Amino acid sequence: MKKIALISFIMVLFFASCENKESEISSDLINNSNTASEVDPEHMPVITFDNEVYDFGEIVQGEKVNHSFTFKNTGNADLLISSAQGSCGCTVPTWPKNPIKPGETGKIDVEFDSNGKQGKQNKTVTLVANTLPNTTVIAIKGEILLPEEKK
Numbered sequence: 408m409k410k411i412a413l414i415s416f417i418m419v420l421f422f423a424s425c426e427n428k429e430s431e432i433s434s435d436l437i438n439n440s441n442t443a444s445e446v447d448p449e450h451m452p453v454i455t456f457d458n459e460v461y462d463f464g465e466i467v468q469g470e471k472v473n474h475s476f477t478f479k480n481t482g483n484a485d486l487l488i489s490s491a492q493g494s495c496g497c498t499v500p501t502w503p504k505n506p507i508k509p510g511e512t513g514k515i516d517v518e519f520d521s522n523g524k525q526g527k528q529n530k531t532v533t534l535v536a537n538t539l540p541n542t543t544v545i546a547i548k549g550e551i552l553l554p555e556e557k558k
Contacts, residue, residue, distance in 0.1 A: 451539050452509070453482035461517075463549035469522050476515040476545050480507045488536045491515060497522070498530040498547065517547055524551045 456478045463472045480486040485506035493499055501516040517532055529548040535541055 446539060448539055450484055451482050452480050452484045452486035452507070452537060454486060454488075454534070454536060454538050454543055455479050455481045456543075456545060459544070460546045460548065463519070463547065465550045465552055466521055467554055468525055468551050469554075471521065472519045472547065472549070474517050474519075474547060476517065477512060478515065479512045480509050482538070483509055484537075485509070486513075486536060486538070488515075488534055490535045492533050492535075493517075494531040494533075497524065498532060500532045502534070515545065517545070519547050521551045525553055526551060 456476055458476070461474045461476065463474070466472060485508055487506050488502050488504075491500035491502040497520045499518045499520075501518075503513045507513045515532065515534070519528075519530060521528070527548070527550050529546060531544050531546045534543045534545070536543065
C-alpha cells in the first residue's frame, strides 16, 4: 500500500511540474529585421570588408598565421554579428560581440594553425549577422611547405 501511495505521489509531482506555458513573442523578435516579414534594405546594416580574402603565401608546416580582417558598417542600423564559424578546427575566428554603429569599424581576428597540413590551403570563416543576406564569408589561403621543402 505504501508503495502505491509513493508512486502516486511521484506521478502527481511529475505532472504538476509540467507546465504548458504559451510561447511569448516579444516585440524584439517582431521588430528584428531577420524575422520581420518585410525587410527594408535601406534600414539594414551592411558589412563591408577592406579585403575578404587574405593570402599568407608560403609557410612551414606547424606555423600559425594570424590575420585581422577589417570591416565597416556601411549601413543605416547597428550591426550585430551573432556567430563566426571556421571551416575546420584549424581556423579559429574571434569577432566583436557588441553592436557596431553605422560608420564604425571592427575586426575579425582569424588564427590558422598549419599543424598537420600540407600543400595549398583555402579556409573560410562564415559570419552570421543581421545583414541582408545574413551570412558573409571571408577566407584565408596559402601554401604549407614541409620543413625539408623550405629553402
